[in-house]
Amino acid sequence: NAIFTARNPSIWGEGTTSCASDSKKFGSWDQNLMTEWHIRYGGRGVMIYWHVEKKSTCIYSQLKRCSSSEVAAMIEGVLRHCTDMEIDRQYVDSHGQSEVAFAFSHLLGFDLLPRLKAIASQKLYRPGDDKPGDYPNLEPILTRPINWELIIQQYDEMIKYATALKQGTADPEAILRRFTRNNIQHPYKALAELGKVIKTIFLCRYIGSEELRQEIHEGLNVVENWNSANVFIFYGKGGEVATNRLEDQELSVLALHLLQISLVYVNTLMIQQVLNEPNWLSRMKLEDFRALTPLIYAHVNPYGLFELDMNTRLPIEVAA
Template identity: 60%
Template sequence: MEADTEAALRRTRRLFVNRDNLHAAIRTVVNKTLEVRDVSLWGPGTTCASDSRKFGSWSANFMTEWHQRYGGAGIMVYWHVERKNVCIYSQVRSTTDSEVASMIEGLLRHLTSAEIDRQYTDTHGASIVGFAFSHLLDFKLLPRLKNIGSARLYRPGLTEGEAWPQLEGVLSGKTIDWELIANQYDQMIKYATALRLGTAEAHQMLRRFTRGGPKHPTYRAIEELGRANKDIFYGRPVI
């Protein structure tokens, strides 16, 4: 067989080897893998874990940033891996990007046939905002928290703690503002719908809410909802 010329290979790369085609090919492989698996042996494929890894990169790369935790300049690759080691989504981010936003973005944009309802992360992939959006987007956030021993639970009401004297050591003096959650619930649903439909990116939305200065009322309500769901996570067994 006659070898392909350099010009033909360059033309093939230019016309066919691009991000959209690679995503489509990977998605096809993942979907076929999930399709042929025996559910009785491998499970239904509804559990996913996500984490990031830092890769060194040249300073000329526009995404290269220095991050103290990663110990050097580089970029971050964030993976979503289904329970039986099938990667359903990956994304290249800057090292200073929010891992919580990357976690949400991957769950909503993977476009495979996997129906994820439980998401595992490390401490950096979870926050009270992450707990709130996981509730609004209807999946369970199950982080591995390294500081769980120092966690303090918010009280449901001003006098609710009196009913559980054994929990006095882990209850804080603060309470959940249910009225704020009720008043801003329609707005929270609006933002969650924008994320689900793709009209807004998680990174943009979280960046908008977490700027310095006074907090947006909806963001304060999201924090309250996240605290409530985080406390529920602390108090229930993970199955």
């Protein structure tokens, strides 16, 4: 909140309502219930899931197991971030989205904007009132019609689940565990059906708008930059969470979050102080402002300063 208050809109732009989220694997000791083997990155460790807004301010962090749902972590961060920021656009990668995630994001009032890796294999669902041959150029990517009656029948149940998430009476991961690909007999298929509707609308927007694709890539590049700074800051013990106690693991994550967000805060104030001088501000072009970020660390020495004074000696007796 202090960063949001201190920002100069003429330098950073107006307050943003968009946020990107992504996970980062950290190595950890393995004699505990949190550490798991990561099937994509390899090696044992834990996942830290970050929510970072477009100007490199991290508003929420979570310690998760490697097998935890990134969709649940995404929803939890949007609802529980506890800052003054209001999120209405959420950028994720392919692992942070699903059809149920599209449904919940719509019911909770924010726009889910994923960068889909397998975009060529996506299908569009028919609205249901079209006739065969209405869209001859789209036939290869069209599939079955939407079951609107199912959504109408289960509308109250969908609102109940969304309200439970909003009020915090249910854990997102516990709810989303019901909606697995193998559990097709659950009584609330309407959420998956609504997700197909919202995802189809998103795919049409994504394919038709170059500006939207650039916006999503820009947001995700910010959180990738945040993850790269983690490696620089979290240098102790080789970047490994060196404890088996859950409380200490969470403390390490919170300390990393606090240290990194403090770096962003100080850099924001320093950059603004420099650009308050007319000579420097006049040299800035539009491209320079677009590339400006407070998440810089080349000027930081993470190991401290060691002063060498050849005129003083340690108070130790010289051996005979």
